[in-house]
Amino acid sequence: MAVDATKSKLSRQRVRSAWLFLLPMLIVLAAVAAWPLARTIWFGFTDASLDRMGEAQWVGFRNYLDWFDYGNGKGEWEGLLVDPRWWGAVWNTIKFSIISVSVETIFGTVIALVLNQQFRGRSVVRAAVLIPWAIPTIVSAKMWAWMMHDQFGILNDMLMRLHLIADPIAWTASPDTAMIAVVIVDVWKTTPFMALLILAGLQMVPGDIYEAAKLDGIPPVRVFRKITLPLILPAILVAVVFRALDALRVFDIIYVLTPNTDATRTMSVFARENLFDYDKFAYGSAASTLLFLVIALITIFFIFATRMDLAGDRE
Amino acid sequence: MKQLKTFGFYALVAVIVLQAVFPFYYAILTSFETGQAIFDINYFPHSFDFSNYASMLEGGDFGRQILNSVFVATVVVILSLILAVTASYALSRVKFRGRGLLLLTILSVSMFPQIAVLAGLFEVIRAMGLFNSLWSLVFSYMIFTLPFTVWVLTTFMLKMPIEVEEAAIMDGARPITIIFRVFLPLMWPAMVTTGLLAFIHAWNEFLFALTFLSTDSQRTVPVAIALISGRSEFEIPWGNIMAASVVVTVPLIVLVLIFQRKIVSGLTAGAVKG
Structure with missing residues (x-):
């Protein structure tokens, strides 16, 4: 009895100090995340502008959808939800995310499979693969912008020497290839991350499974499809979700590589343009809010779908 | 064959x-x-x-901008590690109601699209008088460094057996003593890895740095490189841009190659826990 009393007093003391330990972190997170997010959402429902944030007035859903009456019985819909530029940005974001994440997954799996083999120089190869990941996004965008230069770029030179193209391509300037250019740079930069996550999954597959398959004389492709792939699928899925969430908010690469073109304007770029360049602060806030909603829904879906064991209670 | x-x-x-x-x-x-x-x-x-390097480092603000980046990334990492060590102890070693929900919240903050808080943060930073000050970045970068460090250190601490602190609890040591005497010595490797990853993230950040700083001498390196331009499209100083790129990238590549193994394990700890 006495022991129980001391024990519960001890655990109550532990819980109390736990909250004390959490407090500073919670305050900081509230100040940098929760409050600014709430303010962004609020600004989306006001007529705020960059210079007069304090005097913002509530305007309801006008930034999202509004019937503008001409006064003669006619009128038209206005707002984000009927703005073709916004939907263009949404479509660009989806296109970019799907294409780049799929290509990264395929390349990442190939690189992970290679790195999972025993061969001489493996550590050198792994180090080399990490280099694109270590290079700042802005720097890689600039490096590739130079390599993709329409007149003096080495990429056109290579492709022409290999007779893959007849004339130089204006990779970043032409609307037809701007999205391809952005995807190439993003794939180059983030495939290492994908490869590392998938490699971690691969290394958890016990080696004797392969031994058994080898003894039975099963061809490698079949081994991969029937044994390896199902086992590493969870790791691939986690990597895909992380990358997809990252791709949906892409900003840096596009801002640097292909500024001001309808062909690559994504949701983040659209929001920032309106917030700070076009003096449509409220409109930009509404766009930010929608982007947040999309990403929040995907995150929630992912957490429930994988039933993450967050507190480690199940172990 | x-x-x-x-x-x-x-x-x-x-x-x-x-x-x-x-x-x-x-x-x-x-x-x-x-x-x-x-x-x-x-x-x-x-x-x-070497004249591209010479002209980058002599003329203009590039040297200053490198120092800006070093300052911001270092301070952010130190502050978030200090906050994260105690928080992750509480999250991993003490069972209390609402712990799972709290971890969920922290994880979702780390997936926040930065653009979603940009408007609100801009208001906060202006109200605090931090606009065009490096402290605006120290403050705003917490949104991604803090959840990340807390998350990784928590998963690291969860893996430690109860025996680690049992003796200290029996001796009636206070939690703060347990953290500093028992856990800190064990956590150095994890802290180096998370600190390094957070440093790289802060070093590379672009959107906040582009928005919250307005003069050249205050800028951090990524924004400075992005904004190097010539008088026209045909006069872009590619040599200078590449020299600046090499200067800011070489230290990162060296760090990554030295800490290769640690980084790989840190990245996977941050992501694979499903």
Whole structure:
């Protein structure tokens, strides 16, 4: 009895100090995340502008959808939800995310499979693969912008020497290839991350499974499809979700590589343009809010779908 | 057949290495070329002219901007590690109601799109008088460094057996003593890894740095490089841009190569816990 009393007093003391330990972190997170997010959402429902944030007035859903009456019985819909530029940005974001994440997954799996083999120089190869990941996004965008230069770029030179193209391509300037250019740079930069996550999954597959398959004389492709792939699928899925969430908010690469073109304007770029360049602060806030909603829904879906064991209670 | 297979495998390895290394190799190549030589396409080095580096480091604010980046990233990492050590102890070693929900919240903050808080943060930073001050970045970068460090350190601490602190609890040591005497010595490797990853993230950040700083002497390196421009599209100083790129990238590559193993394990700890 006495022991129980001391024990519960001890655990109550532990819980109390736990909250004390959490407090500073919670305050900081509230100040940098929760409050600014709430303010962004609020600004989306006001007529705020960059210079007069304090005097913002509530305007309801006008930034999202509004019937503008001409006064003669006619009128038209206005707002984000009927703005073709916004939907263009949404479509660009989806296109970019799907294409780049799929290509990264395929390349990442190939690189992970290679790195999972025993061969001489493996550590050198792994180090080399990490280099694109270590290079700042802005720097890689600039490096590739130079390599993709329409007149003096080495990429056109290579492709022409290999007779893959007849004339130089204006990779970043032409609307037809701007999205391809952005995807190439993003794939180059983030495939290492994908490869590392998938490699971690691969290394958890016990080696004797392969031994058994080898003894039975099963061809490698079949081994991969029937044994390896199902086992590493969870790791691939986690990597895909992380990358997809990252791709949906892409900003840096596009801002640097292909500024001001309808062909690559994504949701983040659209929001920032309106917030700070076009003096449509409220409109930009509404766009930010929608982007947040999309990403929040995907995150929630992912957490429930994988039933993450967050507190480690199940172990 | 077997030889063909081996050949194919090493060809694949060669392609992987080449694509990973070539763009940076080419940036170094370009950074050593000046004048008309820049516009001749070379696959191999043929000139070693340091004048791009000299003009970047002497003229203008580039040296200052590197210091800005170092300052911001270092302070952010130190502050978030201090906050994260105690928080992750509470989250991993003490069972209390609402713990799972709290971890969920922290994880979702780390996935926040930065643009979603940009408008609100801009208001906060202006209200605090931090606009165009490096402290605006120290403050705002907490949104991604803090959840990340807390998350990784928590998963790290969860894996430690209860025996680690049992004796200390029996002796009636206070939690703060347990953290500093028992856990801190064990956590150094994890803290180095998370600190390093957070540092890289802060060093590379672009959107906040572009928005919250307005004068050249205050800017951090990524924004400075993004904004280098010539008088017209045909006068972009590619040599200078490449020299600046090499200068800010070499330290990162060296760090990554030294801490290779740790980084790989830190990245996977941050992501794979499903």
